Amino acid sequence: MAEKQPWRVLVINPGSTSTKIGLFEGERSVFEKTVDHDAEELAQFAGISEQLPYRRATILAALAENGVDLSSVDAFVGRGGGLLPLQGGTYEIGDVLLDHARRGANGVQHPAQLGSQLAHEFASEAGGKPSFVVNPPDTDELCDEARMTGIDGVYRHVHLHALNLKETAIRHAASMGKRYDECNFVVCHIGGGISISAHSHGHMIDGNDIVGGEGPMTPTRCGSLPVTEVLDYLEAGHSVQDVRALALKHGGFVSLCDTSDARAVTAAAASGDASAQRAWDAMSYQICKWIGAMACVLSGEVDGILLGGGIVHDKGLVKTIEQRCSWIAPVAAYPGEFELEAMAAGARRVLDGEEEARTYTGEPAWNGFSC
Known part of the structure; x- marks a missing residue:
């Protein structure tokens, strides 16, 4: 060559x-x-x-x-x-x-x-x-099935950390001696925003819409919510702008812990703050839940669960994901980003x-x- x-x-x-x-x-x-x-x-x-x-x-x-x-x-x-x-x-x-x-x-x-x-x-x-x-x-x-919702004329769109997600998958495939288009992966970017995506033979066929308010809660985003609870929240006097802000920048840890710093939340949890521990555990739980959903999209044929993003530096989070998800496929951590x-x-x-x-x-x- x-x-x-x-x-x-x-x-x-x-x-x-x-x-x-x-x-x-x-x-x-x-x-x-x-x-x-x-x-x-x-x-x-x-x-x-x-x-x-x-x-x-x-x-x-x-x-x-x-x-x-x-x-x-x-x-x-x-x-x-x-x-x-x-x-x-x-x-x-x-x-x-x-x-x-x-x-x-x-x-x-x-x-x-x-x-x-x-x-x-x-x-x-x-x-x-x-x-x-x-x-x-x-x-x-x-894929077409991922676009559908149960409301006529309302469709799912996708906004993800595509650059880092795909590069992480390309690098991991190479480490296996394979090409990206030969593998199936669940790939996550876990930072201020969280993307969880299903990659099938070189295509990112499903994932949460981070701009649309989908997915796990994050340090700054509320994540997926029950629609009727949102309607009740609006009827209680909150505005559409309030809800939009919770979906994009004022939700998640900001709403629950008054900070967007994941390290501050883990420190507070370690010092005995029950609300901080609950928020951290909920985010970890929801990440694993979405990983499971993406594994089902791939019919369980998953060559690896890949974790990228700044919060992946937290070894406790990686261990939690391994404990809950390694039965699906091996978990590999790539802390930070490759943008x-x-x-x-x-x-x-x-x-x-x-x-x-x-x-x-x-x-x-x-x-x-x-x-």
Whole structure:
């Protein structure tokens, strides 16, 4: 087998108050940095895309400080955002993708929209180098059964940590001497948000909708709720906005323990705080419950249960999941995340000819049933 070329790939992952950047040469990380952005500076911009010149300047300054010349880079990758539902994979950044990213075609305003815009600008400045997005947040590979609900005209959608979920699965498959598309996995990302997904032969066919309020409770999200209890909550005087906030940022540990810090909850539980212990146990229980559901989606044919995300650093949580779920399949922990590495790896697969770059057409991966 021919030796792979050590492509130099610059990756850009914008967040709410910072942008993570990394330069990879082959699989080796040459340079990684988190560029912080002043909240007051960001507040002056009317929308996400208006932040582009400011973020671009701060990133270029950080690259210059570390001796990174754009002309030395072979490809640029930005975090996808603002796109309509699409199949997983590596996408070339073209006009339609850029238009959707700029305006947030999916209706969600998030800094991830800037990733593709920044990558495209830097690639153009470097002489027209390739630019990509890899497994964007709106990756949608659901099977038909997963889309259905019991209400006519109401369907399930999917918002998951697709980039990290798929990269974790790809890496674990390789550790088994197999390809991702040869395996079935239940893959979890356990952090401020929690994604639990079923991967069947290279496709993420089911999972909880973290934006839609599904799944286990998390440090900041309430998770799945009984509909009638929500109606009672509304009738008691709470607003739709209140419920939406509980689903996205004020639920879970924030509501139950007045903190979003999982470490603070475990510390409080260890010191004898019964309410903190109950909240932690409930989250752990619900994670295991959803893992079981995803195993059933795969008909019990599971090659591994894979755990990623920051809270996986908690060995007690990993042990709990092993105790409840290892009868299904072996449990493997990958604490933290592989987002920068995943973005670079997606570009390398295309540059090496292992994977064909996809074209974003703007047509959603699913747009209703034909009959």
